[in-house]
Amino acid sequence: MAEIQIKNVEKWFGSYQALKSIDLTISDQEFMVLLGASGCGKTTLLRIIAGLETASQGEVWINDRRIDHLAPKDRGIAMVFQNYAVFPHLTVFENIGFGLRMQRRPNHEVKARVERNAELMHIEQLLGRYSGELSGGQRQRVAVARALAMEPDVILMDEPLSNLDALLRLEMRAELKGVLAESKTTAIYVTHDQVEAMSLADRISVMHQGRIIQAADPLSVYRDPAERFVGSFIGNPPMNFLPATPEGGGKWRVAGQSYAGPKTDHTALDFAIRPEDLQPSAAGLAAVVKVVEPLGAHVLVTCAIDGQMFRAVLDSDTKLAAGETITLQPNAGRIRWFDPQSQVLVR
Amino acid sequence: MNARYLPYVLITPVALFLCVFFLYPFFLVARQAFGDGGSGFSLDNFRDIFGYWKFNMTLTNTLLLAAAVVPVQLAMALLMATMVSRMGKGRDLVLYIWTIPLGISDLAAGIIWLAIFEQSGFLNSMMVGIGALERPANLLTYQNAGLVFLAIALAEIWRATAIMLVILVAGIGLIPKEYYEAADVFGASKWKQFWRITLPLLRPSLQTALILRVIMAFEVFAVVAALGGTLFPVLMGETYAYQFDLLNSGAAAAMALVILGISIAATLIILRALRVPKGATI
Amino acid sequence: MSQTDQVSPNARKAGRYLYIATVVFLCAWVLVPLYLLFVNALSSAEAVNSFPKSALPEFDLGSLSFFAKFQGILDALKNSLIVATMTMVMSIAIGAPAGYALSRFEFRGKATFRLLILMTRAFPLPLLALPLAIMFIRTGLDDTALGLAFVHTTLAVPFAVLITFSLFSGIPLELEEAAWTLGCTRLTAFTKVVLPLILPGITASAIFAFVISWNEVFAAAVLTIENRTLTAFLLQNLDTTAIHLKFAGGFILVLPALIFIFAVRKYLFAMWGIANR
Numbered sequence: 001m002a003e004i005q006i007k008n009v010e011k012w013f014g015s016y017q018a019l020k021s022i023d024l025t026i027s028d029q030e031f032m033v034l035l036g037a038s039g040c041g042k043t044t045l046l047r048i049i050a051g052l053e054t055a056s057q058g059e060v061w062i063n064d065r066r067i068d069h070l071a072p073k074d075r076g077i078a079m080v081f082q083n084y085a086v087f088p089h090l091t092v093f094e095n096i097g098f099g100l101r102m103q104r105r106p107n108h109e110v111k112a113r114v115e116r117n118a119e120l121m122h123i124e125q126l127l128g129r130y131s132g133e134l135s136g137g138q139r140q141r142v143a144v145a146r147a148l149a150m151e152p153d154v155i156l157m158d159e160p161l162s163n164l165d166a167l168l169r170l171e172m173r174a175e176l177k178g179v180l181a182e183s184k185t186t187a188i189y190v191t192h193d194q195v196e197a198m199s200l201a202d203r204i205s206v207m208h209q210g211r212i213i214q215a216a217d218p219l220s221v222y223r224d225p226a227e228r229f230v231g232s233f234i235g236n237p238p239m240n241f242l243p244a245t246p247e248g249g250g251k252w253r254v255a256g257q258s259y260a261g262p263k264t265d266h267t268a269l270d271f272a273i274r275p276e277d278l279q280p281s282a283a284g285l286a287a288v289v290k291v292v293e294p295l296g297a298h299v300l301v302t303c304a305i306d307g308q309m310f311r312a313v314l315d316s317d318t319k320l321a322a323g324e325t326i327t328l329q330p331n332a333g334r335i336r337w338f339d340p341q342s343q344v345l346v347r
Numbered sequence: 348m349n350a351r352y353l354p355y356v357l358i359t360p361v362a363l364f365l366c367v368f369f370l371y372p373f374f375l376v377a378r379q380a381f382g383d384g385g386s387g388f389s390l391d392n393f394r395d396i397f398g399y400w401k402f403n404m405t406l407t408n409t410l411l412l413a414a415a416v417v418p419v420q421l422a423m424a425l426l427m428a429t430m431v432s433r434m435g436k437g438r439d440l441v442l443y444i445w446t447i448p449l450g451i452s453d454l455a456a457g458i459i460w461l462a463i464f465e466q467s468g469f470l471n472s473m474m475v476g477i478g479a480l481e482r483p484a485n486l487l488t489y490q491n492a493g494l495v496f497l498a499i500a501l502a503e504i505w506r507a508t509a510i511m512l513v514i515l516v517a518g519i520g521l522i523p524k525e526y527y528e529a530a531d532v533f534g535a536s537k538w539k540q541f542w543r544i545t546l547p548l549l550r551p552s553l554q555t556a557l558i559l560r561v562i563m564a565f566e567v568f569a570v571v572a573a574l575g576g577t578l579f580p581v582l583m584g585e586t587y588a589y590q591f592d593l594l595n596s597g598a599a600a601a602m603a604l605v606i607l608g609i610s611i612a613a614t615l616i617i618l619r620a621l622r623v624p625k626g627a628t629i
Numbered sequence: 630m631s632q633t634d635q636v637s638p639n640a641r642k643a644g645r646y647l648y649i650a651t652v653v654f655l656c657a658w659v660l661v662p663l664y665l666l667f668v669n670a671l672s673s674a675e676a677v678n679s680f681p682k683s684a685l686p687e688f689d690l691g692s693l694s695f696f697a698k699f700q701g702i703l704d705a706l707k708n709s710l711i712v713a714t715m716t717m718v719m720s721i722a723i724g725a726p727a728g729y730a731l732s733r734f735e736f737r738g739k740a741t742f743r744l745l746i747l748m749t750r751a752f753p754l755p756l757l758a759l760p761l762a763i764m765f766i767r768t769g770l771d772d773t774a775l776g777l778a779f780v781h782t783t784l785a786v787p788f789a790v791l792i793t794f795s796l797f798s799g800i801p802l803e804l805e806e807a808a809w810t811l812g813c814t815r816l817t818a819f820t821k822v823v824l825p826l827i828l829p830g831i832t833a834s835a836i837f838a839f840v841i842s843w844n845e846v847f848a849a850a851v852l853t854i855e856n857r858t859l860t861a862f863l864l865q866n867l868d869t870t871a872i873h874l875k876f877a878g879g880f881i882l883v884l885p886a887l888i889f890i891f892a893v894r895k896y897l898f899a900m901w902g903i904a905n906r
Binding site: 358430434452568569586 | 648652655656658660662665666669722723724726727729730731733736738739742745746749750752753754755757759760761763779780783786790840843844845846847850851864872875878879882885887889890
């Protein structure tokens with residue numbers, strides 16, 4: 001059982017605030033992904049949980065133990081590093097068994113656990129090799145096996161797939177998901193790749209400039225972004241935005257069209273819709289086609305609505321040419337509205 | 348162990364050691380030079396050494412030797428470093444041979460070149476052997492001041508080029524190949540590449556190499572003692588003589604400060620002349 | 630000439646010959662004087678004093694055995710060994726932690742510390758032997774191996790710090806962090822992960838310190854009287870000893886250098902490469 005609680009954690013590097021008042025609870029066996037662009041603080045937060053950095057203020061708890069003042073080795077965690085950190089002077093076997101040897105476990109136990117985890121990561125035939133003889137992907141598997149062999153309460157992963165080529169990344173993602181689900185360990189995974197986040201996470205914490213903007217399951221983060229930033233960060237291509245003015249009675253004017261929206265007294269709102277939630281139709285937003293990209297599975301159309309750039313993902317048989325005018329009708333249930341000042345979702 | 352204090356704990360032994368065995372003696376030397384035996388601050392020691400008839404010659408000798416030797420070594424080291432950077436097979440062996448002098452004591456170097464230049468030495472043997480001389484000449488004597496200088500200069504060049512070579516090879520190694528490839532694409536010849544790419548990017552290394560070599564040149568001691576003895580007085584040798592032959596510690600300390608003074612002056616000049624604009628490094 | 634046209638094959642060949650000839654000449658320039666020392670050392674006393682010199686050694690151990698029997702020489706040799714070994718141990722013992730601190734930590738005073746290290750390289754250190762001689766007399770370290778070793782360590786420590794700094798900088802911090810998450814304390818992580826990886830480099834640094842001490846002349850001459858080191862002994866006796874003794878002594882001085890430089894050659898360049906930044 002490993003539930004993690006992060007209470008009011010802040011981190012300053014000199015006069016630069018990397019983390020601003022982070023509060024997060026991660027349930028037992030949950031796969032939590034910290035997602036954000038570089039510099040958002042996700043790696044700093046992970047390292048604070050690991051014990052490789054100390055928080056400027058705040059507390060970190062694992063179950064009923066407060067751990068933020070403990071050394072990494074006393075926290076019950078294991079970590080997979082971005083550059084794998086496989087020890088060059090030890091064999092794969094010795095690497096995977098390293099933590100177990102530190103715990104002075106008997107030889108037969110070390111052997112059993114090393115072999116079991118090596119098999120899990122499909123590297124049992126590499127046990128006698130040194131890291132210099134391994135490929136990047138193989139080293140990555142060693143790093144994961146080494147962490148799993150510790151049977152930790154929490155496993156922490158710092159962008160473990162980012163140094164792999166695209167195809168390998170795809171394979172490893174699926175493998176990791178399976179392996180970690182079976183191991184029944186709580187996992188915290190840091191990435192800037194939102195596809196990875198959507199694929200692996202039970203919950204995603206979207207981070208930006210030191211704050212957690214939204215922590216929710218992938219579909220909620222996708223469908224109901226808490227802030228405009230989340231909508232524009234998640235999804236490829238990202239959400240479209242248009243300014244909207246009130247018509248009264250919950251109706252809003254967007255690029256000459258009228259849509260039902262929040263019944264609030266905002267003087268302006270941002271209208272948002274995802275590219276795949278648009279259909280060509282007789283009525284709707286008038287768009288001038290700029291670029292048409294037939295991507296095989298669908299067609300990506302970049303157009304201008306009221307002078308603003310707008311993207312739509314349309315059926316793969318759509319035939320359009322640059323310069324044409326089309327009308328796009330958004331799926332009413334998927335329209336979202338954001339406050340232009342605070343950037344927060346308005347219902 | 349609290350990580351905040353750990354770095355200080357780690358550097359304390361070195362810092363302490365250097366304070367005791369470097370800063371404190373340095374302070375003692377300064378104090379002794381500027382005042383002797385309780386009469387407070389005085390420049391007597393300096394007056395003594397500057398007034399000594401040999402001083403001008405000693406200073407001139409030292410500076411002249413440095414001026415003769417260092418540029419030659421710089422050119423040679425640059426040549427050797429450039430050649431090594433293009434070498435394929437045999438690079439390791441050649442580099443090892445060329446850096447052997449690094450491990451050779453200046454005393455040993457003096458002895459080695461003595462074997463060549465002394466009266467019954469190899470140079471004489473060779474010259475008599477090829478008929479250029481009838482009898483072995485006594486080369487290292489008072490009459491042949493120029494030859495003595497040459498012998499010392501050769502020994503110094505032989506001994507100390509390796510130090511500059513090592514620094515320059517490391518510096519050249521830091522220059523990414525892409526710069527040369529780009530230069531090739533833009534049509535620069537190898538010679539132009541040397542002038543326009545290698546040399547400018549070597550500035551920090553050239554600085555280091557020159558400063559180190561010049562300071563060591565002002566400290567030249569054992570080579571001169573071996574080859575010239577009293578025929579070619581240099582600053583360091585005279586300092587030794589003051590301390591142990593004349594038993595005049597104050598004068599020796601003053602000489603030490605003179606050597607320090609010209610070392611610092613030379614360092615500053617080199618730093619200025621070869622300074623690198625901010626951001627203009629690799 | 631800014632063209633990269635075809636150079637005529639003859640010109641290129643000539644250039645190549647010139648290149649090879651220069652390399653060979655420069656190698657000979659280094660090796661021939663050493664060879665001549667070698668000739669002298671391995672010749673009998675008579676041959677050394679005779680004229681003209683032959684270009685080939687007699688392989689007579691006369692000079693060397695005379696050297697070995699000469700009064701005080703073996704003691705001087707022993708003293709050199711003791712001082713150099715002490716220097717080696719001390720300079721690594723205090724230099725390596727500092728190199729580690731410089732490579733891993735940002736701390737207040739780091740720039741000042743680096744300046745101090747640099748300054749010691751710039752200062753004519755043997756001159757410090759003069760005031761230290763007095764200090765040593767007062768503390769009883771005068772004419773001892775330990776006293777001289779302290780001075781030599783001052784000479785060697787900046788190199789030890791800089792070489793270990795570049796060595797540690799080459800080991801990613803991630804490796805230590807991984808060790809910390811796998812059950813190591815800072816110290817165990819250092820001994821089990823970092824140390825095995827830099828051992829060759831630290832050995833090179835130690836050997837370098839040994840060579841610096843072994844070769845040093847001025848301070849040795851100043852600080853040792855009864856317990857002379859080899860360099861001090863030879864310097865003292867430059868005018869008075871028989872010439873073949875000098876050559877044998879020179880040979881003994883040079884021989885370890887040849888071996889040592891061979892052992893540390895990889896690290897010579899690493900030291901300056903990173904220290905230059």
